[in-house]
Amino acid sequence: MNKELLGLGVLFGAAVLLALPLGRYLATIYRGDKSWSDFLAPFERLLCRLGGIDATRPMSWQQHLGALLTLNLVWFFWAMLVLCCQGSLPLNPDHNPSMAPDQAFNTAISFLVNCNLQHYSGESGATYFSQVFCLMFLQFGTAATGLAACVVVFNALRDGTTDKLGNFYNYFLKSLTRVLLPLSLGVALVLVFQGTPMTWAAKAPLVTVQGDSTFVSRGPTAAMVAIKELGTNGGGYFGANSAHPLENPTYLTNLVENWALMLLPLAMVFALGYYLRRPRLGYMVFGVMTAGFLLLVGPAVYYELHGNPALTRLGINQPLGSLEGKEIRFGAAASAFWGISNTVISCGSVNSMHDSHLPISGMNELLGMMTNAFYGGVGVGILNFFVFIIIAVFISGLMVGRTPEFLGKKIEAREMKIAIIVALLHPLLILAGTALTTHLYANSPTALAGWLANPGYHGFSEMLYEYTSAAANNGSGFEGLGDNTPWWNISTGLVMVLARYLPIIGPVAIAGLLARKKYIPESAGTLRTDTATFGIMVFFVIWIIAALAFFPALALGPLAEHFTLY
Amino acid sequence: MKTQFLPALRFTAVLLVLCCVIYPALVWAAAQLALGHGEGVQISRNGRVVGFANVGQQFTQARYFNARPSAVDYHADNSAGSNKGPSNPDYLQAVRARLDTFLARNPGVRAADVPAELLTASGSGLDPDLSPQGALVQVPRVARARGLALAPVRALVQQHVETSALGPAKVNVLQLNLALDALR
Numbered sequence: 001m002n003k004e005l006l007g008l009g010v011l012f013g014a015a016v017l018l019a020l021p022l023g024r025y026l027a028t029i030y031r032g033d034k035s036w037s038d039f040l041a042p043f044e045r046l047l048c049r050l051g052g053i054d055a056t057r058p059m060s061w062q063q064h065l066g067a068l069l070t071l072n073l074v075w076f077f078w079a080m081l082v083l084c085c086q087g088s089l090p091l092n093p094d095h096n097p098s099m100a101p102d103q104a105f106n107t108a109i110s111f112l113v114n115c116n117l118q119h120y121s122g123e124s125g126a127t128y129f130s131q132v133f134c135l136m137f138l139q140f141g142t143a144a145t146g147l148a149a150c151v152v153v154f155n156a157l158r159d160g161t162t163d164k165l166g167n168f169y170n171y172f173l174k175s176l177t178r179v180l181l182p183l184s185l186g187v188a189l190v191l192v193f194q195g196t197p198m199t200w201a202a203k204a205p206l207v208t209v210q211g212d213s214t215f216v217s218r219g220p221t222a223a224m225v226a227i228k229e230l231g232t233n234g235g236g237y238f239g240a241n242s243a244h245p246l247e248n249p250t251y252l253t254n255l256v257e258n259w260a261l262m263l264l265p266l267a268m269v270f271a272l273g274y275y276l277r278r279p280r281l282g283y284m285v286f287g288v289m290t291a292g293f294l295l296l297v298g299p300a301v302y303y304e305l306h307g308n309p310a311l312t313r314l315g316i317n318q319p320l321g322s323l324e325g326k327e328i329r330f331g332a333a334a335s336a337f338w339g340i341s342n343t344v345i346s347c348g349s350v351n352s353m354h355d356s357h358l359p360i361s362g363m364n365e366l367l368g369m370m371t372n373a374f375y376g377g378v379g380v381g382i383l384n385f386f387v388f389i390i391i392a393v394f395i396s397g398l399m400v401g402r403t404p405e406f407l408g409k410k411i412e413a414r415e416m417k418i419a420i421i422v423a424l425l426h427p428l429l430i431l432a433g434t435a436l437t438t439h440l441y442a443n444s445p446t447a448l449a450g451w452l453a454n455p456g457y458h459g460f461s462e463m464l465y466e467y468t469s470a471a472a473n474n475g476s477g478f479e480g481l482g483d484n485t486p487w488w489n490i491s492t493g494l495v496m497v498l499a500r501y502l503p504i505i506g507p508v509a510i511a512g513l514l515a516r517k518k519y520i521p522e523s524a525g526t527l528r529t530d531t532a533t534f535g536i537m538v539f540f541v542i543w544i545i546a547a548l549a550f551f552p553a554l555a556l557g558p559l560a561e562h563f564t565l566y
Numbered sequence: 567m568k569t570q571f572l573p574a575l576r577f578t579a580v581l582l583v584l585c586c587v588i589y590p591a592l593v594w595a596a597a598q599l600a601l602g603h604g605e606g607v608q609i610s611r612n613g614r615v616v617g618f619a620n621v622g623q624q625f626t627q628a629r630y631f632n633a634r635p636s637a638v639d640y641h642a643d644n645s646a647g648s649n650k651g652p653s654n655p656d657y658l659q660a661v662r663a664r665l666d667t668f669l670a671r672n673p674g675v676r677a678a679d680v681p682a683e684l685l686t687a688s689g690s691g692l693d694p695d696l697s698p699q700g701a702l703v704q705v706p707r708v709a710r711a712r713g714l715a716l717a718p719v720r721a722l723v724q725q726h727v728e729t730s731a732l733g734p735a736k737v738n739v740l741q742l743n744l745a746l747d748a749l750r
Contacts, residue, residue, distance in 0.1 A: 007732035051577035200599035221628035240645035243689030251733035331734035353647035480649030489589035
């Protein structure tokens, strides 16, 4: 057990230690300062020329959003086209069928918004072509989109007054060529040498030692798994995601994959401080996020290591903890840590089945997605956190009787309205979606019996989890849910769209508005935002918004289940 | 519209080449140097492929070390867990039934000696491993079914225990059973 806990320490330590220099590097390249990676500049210019885009023209925040949304719209049509025709396209050696339109809609949206909710299984529901040219493509595209949007906000927070916030394509392209592609290549290399497949050959027929006949699915897995984690996408190659022994073959690959998904969200936090030349601000944000993360991960590891009390009552010994839905090579501790790190960060890959986790772990996974700002997804985690900062600045400004201001810019009614709308949209989507679905289910429990894999409180948690995951653009699930139906496909698809673009548009708009305001130099009367006091303030704003909004739902689901089990 | 949309289309085409042709080609090229050449590490016996090193397979016969329960009966083209919640009454019933079956097939073993992984389904349904205790508890049955003494079988298990500096100890069931077949 101690070796398992040691593994978690090594993992978290490695993530933080490497995120620091990476954050400095990110700040350097996005600022456009001299960097060792400048040898890629001619290659980037070539890509721009071939792609017919201008990556030098400075853009306003509206132009940024225009470029971002147009690109995303094109990708949506591309994804729909590929998924609806994949059965007839090349690179389909297993002869898998095309997706039905409602499923294709859900999948296209899901990968387009970095959510990667999957209502299909990779082995039978996708083809090698769609995995690589549609799903993996979007995993790169959305991660770079998130990073670029985040840099636009960084830009707006610099000193001085401006409405030119850099060039979207510049940030987007650099994110790909200088961050995501090289890192993915490194992670993919570790994976292929540990046994993850990277092949175009069809699934292998197999007669086992005992004489059973089966098939072993494979494909171009390693390339996709690397960006799945680094881009905090989470959409697995196989149905079982990173629990699958080919997608995550060893304890080492588990460490590397878990490290990879934490790396960029952590690094962007430090990059915020370095970019603005206010490193303390980055450390403050990191401190708040880490406090939230540790508070969630601790109980989850504890409960998973202590096993399921219902099994103990059957006289079963659980020296390794609760193992339903878990793999022996990872163990309960690494599975719990993975579960929480994948939900506070909107990656949503799984190396164990969250549906079978103990109620407190399930609740903490839900809370990770409900707050959605303890690290958060690549780029967008900071955008969510930024909204909470604005609210905290406003509240503490009122408390001490000063004009609320953040980094020398006044926070006024317009910015507050946007911040509040974004902050309240999240609980609204989750709770309204769950309420509506629960109502449907309660009205015809026999007709919709296929929806839930578990009765009682846990069944409610399954529905709550699905909408939370969709709204947090997370993509993990309580996978017992029978979710490949038009209702689930379309309703979660709509939730995902709203929950992705409004939380990007909102913070970028706030930042754009702030950038245009007059800069007020800091004085003795300024509320300092890079202090521990302010950090605690932000922390409580986050908890109050999450706890007040979600506590009743959590009480009906995981908490009720916990108290029946223990 | 035209000024926004057409460049986005063209740019997307360039990105497709970069991310979906060049990048996978590099990974694929590297995989050719790896064990199994990126096709999965296959294990052969007498010239016939009998399994993949990392992918668990069904072992239910008494003469083999049995693998964990699987929600998909080890069909490696359809991975999945059971997704049963910890308080689900049907699930608890199924675990109890597995325990009773195990005790009946392994006389002399007490319930408290059966580690939980032999009674619970894995996340992928393809878990290739057991904990050392999960293999050791099956030694008497396997030895009896094969007419072997306990000591060599137990020693074989111990040889196959893989430990590392971090993470849990494990035994690969396929490798163990192949070695077991070779023992006679």
